[in-house]
Amino acid sequence: MSTTSSSAEDTAAYLQKIRDRVGQIIVGQDVVVERTLIALLTSGHLLLEGMPGLAKTLLVNTISKALHLDFRRVQFTIDLLPSDILGTEILDEKSGNFRTHKGPIFTNLLLTDEINRAAPKVQGALLESMQERKVTLGSETYSLPTPFLVIATQNPIEQSGTFELPEAQLDRFMLCHRLSYPTAEEEEEILRRNLNLGVEKKGSGAVARTEFDLVTDDSVGTPQDLVDAMEATHNIHVSEVFLKHVVNIVERTRQHPDLELGCSPRAGISLLKASRARALIHGRDYAIPEDLFALAEDVCLHRIRLTYEALAEGKTPQGVLQQILSDSIS
Amino acid sequence: MTRLLLILLLISQTYASNPTFAREAPLGLPTRFEYYVPGSKIEVTPRKNSDSSLVIRIIQIKPADDGHRYDLEVYGLDPGTHHLTDFLRYADTKSPLPALPGTFKVTTQHPLDTLPKPAELEAVPPHKLGGYQTLITLLGILWFIILLAIIFYRKTKNTATLPDTPPPTLHQKLQDLVSQASHGNLPDTERAKLERLIIGHWTQKLPELQNLPPARALVELRTHPEASPLILKLEHWLHAPNTSLSHQEIIPLLSPYKKTQQPITE
Numbered sequence: 001m002s003t004t005s006s007s008a009e010d011t012a013a014y015l016q017k018i019r020d021r022v023g024q025i026i027v028g029q030d031v032v033v034e035r036t037l038i039a040l041l042t043s044g045h046l047l048l049e050g051m052p053g054l055a056k057t058l059l060v061n062t063i064s065k066a067l068h069l070d071f072r073r074v075q076f077t078i079d080l081l082p083s084d085i086l087g088t089e090i091l092d093e094k095s096g097n098f099r100t101h102k103g104p105i106f107t108n109l110l111l112t113d114e115i116n117r118a119a120p121k122v123q124g125a126l127l128e129s130m131q132e133r134k135v136t137l138g139s140e141t142y143s144l145p146t147p148f149l150v151i152a153t154q155n156p157i158e159q160s161g162t163f164e165l166p167e168a169q170l171d172r173f174m175l176c177h178r179l180s181y182p183t184a185e186e187e188e189e190i191l192r193r194n195l196n197l198g199v200e201k202k203g204s205g206a207v208a209r210t211e212f213d214l215v216t217d218d219s220v221g222t223p224q225d226l227v228d229a230m231e232a233t234h235n236i237h238v239s240e241v242f243l244k245h246v247v248n249i250v251e252r253t254r255q256h257p258d259l260e261l262g263c264s265p266r267a268g269i270s271l272l273k274a275s276r277a278r279a280l281i282h283g284r285d286y287a288i289p290e291d292l293f294a295l296a297e298d299v300c301l302h303r304i305r306l307t308y309e310a311l312a313e314g315k316t317p318q319g320v321l322q323q324i325l326s327d328s329i330s
Numbered sequence: 331m332t333r334l335l336l337i338l339l340l341i342s343q344t345y346a347s348n349p350t351f352a353r354e355a356p357l358g359l360p361t362r363f364e365y366y367v368p369g370s371k372i373e374v375t376p377r378k379n380s381d382s383s384l385v386i387r388i389i390q391i392k393p394a395d396d397g398h399r400y401d402l403e404v405y406g407l408d409p410g411t412h413h414l415t416d417f418l419r420y421a422d423t424k425s426p427l428p429a430l431p432g433t434f435k436v437t438t439q440h441p442l443d444t445l446p447k448p449a450e451l452e453a454v455p456p457h458k459l460g461g462y463q464t465l466i467t468l469l470g471i472l473w474f475i476i477l478l479a480i481i482f483y484r485k486t487k488n489t490a491t492l493p494d495t496p497p498p499t500l501h502q503k504l505q506d507l508v509s510q511a512s513h514g515n516l517p518d519t520e521r522a523k524l525e526r527l528i529i530g531h532w533t534q535k536l537p538e539l540q541n542l543p544p545a546r547a548l549v550e551l552r553t554h555p556e557a558s559p560l561i562l563k564l565e566h567w568l569h570a571p572n573t574s575l576s577h578q579e580i581i582p583l584l585s586p587y588k589k590t591q592q593p594i595t596e
């Protein structure tokens with residue numbers, strides 16, 4: 001199914017170029033790239049759950065360079081303070097006045113590694129800024145740059161010394177994608193590419209090159225292209241029938257006996273926004289059920305909570321959500 | 331003459347030390363005084379009940395000429411005048427004392443008939459002891475009866491809520507919606523249901539899609555040679571803006587679902 005407007009086609013081509021650029025550096029992870037673009041186009045935020053070493057930093061770095069956006073990375077630790085993220089006011093000894101030092105949050109793409117390792121007050125400060133897109137330092141309030149996207153990661157296995165994000169804060173993330181390991185073919189390709197990286201000579205010494213050295217600074221398109229893409233996302237048509245599908249799924253999560261906590265209205269909004277962006281990425285100017293079903297897990301799964309009975313019966317949130325989706329088409 | 335006066339003085343002193351005069355004390359309060367009794371030692375007659383009008387304690391015994399002087403402590407329990415000798419006896423013979431002079435008067439501030447009287451004690455029967463086994467048995471029977479009542483009530487309720495007719499199958503629901511669509515009066519909610527049921531119908535019909543998650547199955551359906559023509563046209567009809575597909579073009583595509591009589595296994 002093709003789009004009906006040339007502007008949508010142009011935008012789809014622009015987005016495909018970004019995906020191609022990422023594909024030159026990263027093997028596989030097409031879905032993650034798509035989800036990152038969806039979050040970027042809809043001004044949402046993305047939470048990635050997965051093991052270390054799945055090229056999350058490289059991915060975000062590549063996308064930021066391809067889009068000519070500023071990129072920062074913060075490793076969350078237990079001793080991190082809110083001021084380490086947001087910034088603070090510093091006394092300038094020469095002038096005797098306070099000088100504002102803006103933190104790493106003042107960027108376009110912020111990668112917060114292992115968000116669940118920081119104390120709840122740091123998580124709260126970050127998530128509040130994500131929601132309001134403003135930061136107050138001292139008596140001054142600063143707007144965050146546009147676009148502003150937080151990509152947070154957390155390790156689903158290691159729970160020792162972590163502070164699990166509560167449901168209310170998880171709800172702030174538009175999408176939560178579970179990263180999986182690459183397939184055998186992709187793994188082979190990763191190794192093959194790594195074999196050819198070579199060594200970079202620096203002065204009298206040399207250092208082994210990494211995938212990060214492959215990331216070039218030349219961007220795909222212009223910042224205006226990104227703004228156009230965001231506008232095009234907003235213009236994607238959503239039919240009344242599609243709205244009924246969204247409401248149907250959200251309602252089913254709230255009524256399911258195995259779920260203690262169903263989807264919030266914000267989940268419905270996120271489904272709608274994300275479906276629009278996905279439709280644009282796939283070259284359509286209208287959203288279809290495929291967009292909805294493809295995104296349902298990433299949008300809904302981190303927002304639902306099983307009952308104790310369901311947990312005792314060995315059920316999983318994934319299983320219950322798949323059952324809800326299956327029931328909706330039967 | 332002098333000798334006579336001395337004898338008279340001694341006699342008068344002897345009688346002065348005896349309780350020839352009346353002693354008195356308020357009701358219930360102790361009083362102490364000295365009392366002379368000629369002869370051998372005396373003791374207080376033991377009380378055999380609680381009706382005794384006086385309670386007497388001999389605190390000290392001092393020998394006298396032909397008898398003894400006793401320091402007595404006396405509590406009066408009944409108002410009125412009482413003879414002390416009524417409450418004393420000889421210690422050696424246990425015989426009562428002869429009537430000696432000396433009375434003890436128990437006085438009250440209030441007239442006798444207005445004195446408060448102690449409340450009559452009532453015999454309270456003790457609580458029932460034992461019988462725990464019977465009690466536990468009765469409670470057990472009661473619990474069992476309630477359990478049976480709950481089970482029976484639930485069973486009857488479930489039986490009562492069971493519908494007489496089985497719920498419509500996916501195929502029946504689909505037929506009904508297609509029939510409505512052919513008449514052109516299908517609201518958006520029903521259109522959404524129709525689309526989901528057609529997706530569900532094909533997911534169940536194609537064995538390779540049955541075990542796939544809905545998201546993956548839908549991707550496969552959109553490229554499936556048999557299912558994709560309908561799925562794509564339906565998508566376009568229901569979701570595209572300014573769709574070029576008319577209602578009349580869609581109805582023939584849906585007609586097979588209306589005519590098919592074979593039920594779909596669910």
